[in-house]
Amino acid sequence: MSVSKDHIIDFIYEEARMLDEGRYDEWLALWLPDGHYWMPLDYKQSDPINETSLLYEDMFMLKLRVERLNGARTFSQKPKSRCHHVIQRPFVDEMNDTTFVTNTSMHYVETRLDEQQLLALTARHDLTLVDGTLRIAIKRVDILNCDAAFRNIQLLP
Amino acid sequence: MGFHVGNPKTAVDLVQAHQVHRDVYISPEVYALEMKHVFANAWVFVGHESQTPNKGDYLATQIGNQPVIQVRHKADDIHVLLNRCPHKGTKIVIDRQGNTGKFFRCPYHAWSFKTDGCLLAIPLKKGYEGTGLEKTPNGKGMKAVGAVKNYRGFIFARLAEEGISFEEFFGDSLSSLDNMVDRSPEGRLEVVGPPLRYMHHCNWKMLVENQTDTCHPMVAHESSAGTAVKLYEEMDLPEGAPKPAAMQIIAPFMSPYEFFEGMGIRTWPNGHGHTGVHHSIHSDYSAIPGYFDAMVETYGEEKAKAILDENRHNTVYFPNIMIKGPIQQLRTFIPLAADKTIVESYIYRLVGAPDELTARTAMYNRMINAPTSIVGHDDLEMYERAQEGLHVNGLEWVNISRLLEDDENHDEEAVMNGTTERQMRNQFDAWCKFMTYDLDQQGPKE
Numbered sequence: 001m002s003v004s005k006d007h008i009i010d011f012i013y014e015e016a017r018m019l020d021e022g023r024y025d026e027w028l029a030l031w032l033p034d035g036h037y038w039m040p041l042d043y044k045q046s047d048p049i050n051e052t053s054l055l056y057e058d059m060f061m062l063k064l065r066v067e068r069l070n071g072a073r074t075f076s077q078k079p080k081s082r083c084h085h086v087i088q089r090p091f092v093d094e095m096n097d098t099t100f101v102t103n104t105s106m107h108y109v110e111t112r113l114d115e116q117q118l119l120a121l122t123a124r125h126d127l128t129l130v131d132g133t134l135r136i137a138i139k140r141v142d143i144l145n146c147d148a149a150f151r152n153i154q155l156l157p
Numbered sequence: 158m159g160f161h162v163g164n165p166k167t168a169v170d171l172v173q174a175h176q177v178h179r180d181v182y183i184s185p186e187v188y189a190l191e192m193k194h195v196f197a198n199a200w201v202f203v204g205h206e207s208q209t210p211n212k213g214d215y216l217a218t219q220i221g222n223q224p225v226i227q228v229r230h231k232a233d234d235i236h237v238l239l240n241r242c243p244h245k246g247t248k249i250v251i252d253r254q255g256n257t258g259k260f261f262r263c264p265y266h267a268w269s270f271k272t273d274g275c276l277l278a279i280p281l282k283k284g285y286e287g288t289g290l291e292k293t294p295n296g297k298g299m300k301a302v303g304a305v306k307n308y309r310g311f312i313f314a315r316l317a318e319e320g321i322s323f324e325e326f327f328g329d330s331l332s333s334l335d336n337m338v339d340r341s342p343e344g345r346l347e348v349v350g351p352p353l354r355y356m357h358h359c360n361w362k363m364l365v366e367n368q369t370d371t372c373h374p375m376v377a378h379e380s381s382a383g384t385a386v387k388l389y390e391e392m393d394l395p396e397g398a399p400k401p402a403a404m405q406i407i408a409p410f411m412s413p414y415e416f417f418e419g420m421g422i423r424t425w426p427n428g429h430g431h432t433g434v435h436h437s438i439h440s441d442y443s444a445i446p447g448y449f450d451a452m453v454e455t456y457g458e459e460k461a462k463a464i465l466d467e468n469r470h471n472t473v474y475f476p477n478i479m480i481k482g483p484i485q486q487l488r489t490f491i492p493l494a495a496d497k498t499i500v501e502s503y504i505y506r507l508v509g510a511p512d513e514l515t516a517r518t519a520m521y522n523r524m525i526n527a528p529t530s531i532v533g534h535d536d537l538e539m540y541e542r543a544q545e546g547l548h549v550n551g552l553e554w555v556n557i558s559r560l561l562e563d564d565e566n567h568d569e570e571a572v573m574n575g576t577t578e579r580q581m582r583n584q585f586d587a588w589c590k591f592m593t594y595d596l597d598q599q600g601p602k603e
Contacts, residue, residue, distance in 0.1 A: 039529060041350065041351060041353060041523075041527075042350055042351055045350075049516045049519065050349070050512055050515045050516050050519060051349055051350040051519055052349070052350050052351075052352075052353055052502075052504055052519050052522045052523055052527075053519070053523050054353075054523060054527050054528070054529045055523060055527070055529050056520075056523060058401070058402070058403075060388070060389075060401035060402075060403055060404075061401075061403050061524075063388060064381070064384055064385050064388055064403065064407075064531070065531055067384050067387075067388060068380050068381055068384045068531055071379075071380045071383075071384055073379045073380050073383070074380035075377070075380065075535070075538050075539070076380075076534040076535060076537070076538035077380075147253075147351065147354075148354070149354035149355065149356040149499050149528075150354070150355065150356060150528035150529075151356050151358075151528065152528055152533070152534050152537055153528050153529045154534055
């Protein structure tokens with residue numbers, strides 16, 4: 001199957017919607033087994049391994065993060081947080097036979113109890129076509145004010 | 158309570174051997190006294206020399222609530238100056254780090270200062286002739302802190318002009334800093350990247366006390382570490398398959414009480430202390446190829462082994478930092494208000510050691526100390542619930558009596574069962590001492 005630009009753009013929208021609706025099992029199924037979610041700490045950071053990042057998580061860590069949200073003794077999720085993505089139409093920056101790169105600007109809102117925070121961010125997705133299905137190889141999320149002191153960010157932009 | 162407003166002599170009444178009054182955490186008046194006395198009389202961490210490697214490099218931070226600048230004046234000479242123009246009070250630098258060249262120049266009226274703070278020039282200076290400006294502190298230049306010490310690359314400062322010496326303040330507790338630096342085959346650390354910055358709506362002391370609180374990990378972190386262990390077991394990997402990296406970092410938090418009892422706590426005079434006397438959650442990290450050989454080359458086998466066999470977990474340096482020697486981290490708990498603290502978590506590279514060691518400390522930092530860390534979320538929830546719960550009237554004391562002994566003397570080093578709250582009591586003993594140090598050098602309480 002060949003992949004159209006619209007397919008790719010719809011995939012990005014659908015991913016954001018899964019996160020907003022808490023459909024984490026579906027969301028985890030979007031990833032390649034060796035995929036990584038990266039949220040750099042430094043503006044224009046190039047090394048996820050040998051410098052501190054906010055997140056650089058493999059599938060084990062992402063599963064753990066999702067599993068923990070529903071834990072009986074996860075006190076920081078009693079009550080639960082909610083999140084909301086408002087995304088701009090993604091740019092499709094690269095289209096090869098089976099690999100694709102998108103760049104998406106978004107506003108991410110996370111709320112719990114009386115607190116609500118707004119983050120402006122840019123997400124880069126490296127996608128791979130496997131057996132006719134798009135999968136996430138790398139998702140890189142750059143927060144506009146990555147150098148600011150944050151309160152908890154408990155869900156995933 | 159209110160009776161201690163402006164009076165450090167009565168503030169120390171908030172501390173008893175087995176309990177502390179909630180005002181030490183929630184009262185703005187007590188916070189103001191801490192900033193004026195405790196943070197002025199103690200030696201407080203400022204930065205690492207590798208954050209200001211070249212002449213004119215500066216770093217802007219805080220000692221308590223006082224804005225300061227760490228600046229390299231000469232190749233081997235780092236100064237710490239108060240970050241205000243002596244003219245109108247404008248902060249001289251506002252970015253967290255940079256290079257100022259040969260001098261600081263106030264952006265408001267262009268008063269300029271050498272990088273040791275001395276006044277260099279004032280535009281239209283003759284307008285001050287006969288006004289006596291040069292006789293006032295404002296006419297001298299940027300104010301410096303009372304004393305500065307560069308200890309193996311770590312810059313500490315005392316705001317007070319007179320007071321306890323660096324050596325007396327830290328004493329034998331410097332062995333933890335020594336061990337962290339000795340782990341570099343070249344005996345030198347370098348900062349790696351900016352720190353994580355995590356905002357907490359709680360008192361700074363709650364965070365410091367948590368560093369040696371060994372009865373909370375298996376409870377508060379069950380949600381993260383317990384779930385990690387469960388997920389790993391469900392994976393049912395074949396014998397010898399590599400463990401997920403997260404397991405090495407997070408799973409030890411689920412160790413049972415007996416593990417933490419046996420790991421031991423050591424306390425030193427002036428509020429310093431550490432967990433992990435005998436072993437710690439950092440003991441079982443896998444060896445990194447090439448590292449031990451590099452260490453042996455520098456130190457010889459016996460000393461290299463001794464350095465690496467040290468598994469100190471968290472070392473608290475009173476008042477407000479914690480270091481982790483085995484993974485080269487430093488966390489500073491910067492107080493912003495009675496109920497507001499920013500935590501900055503730094504990692505360092507062991508100069509001359511393999512990159513894998515830097516990768517491990519970077520991984521630990523993001524997994525445990527980040528505002529996006531599930532372990533961080535567990536802790537912040539507890540601190541902030543306590544900050545709110547402490548406002549309950551009629552039950553106004555916080556208990557710190559676990560394994561309290563009748564004859565506890567915090568002027569002496571001690572090694573205890575790892576679940577004692579002695580280090581918390583030790584911190585409050587130092588808190589009283591430095592709250593009143595400038596008033597009464599004889600000691601803390603009557």
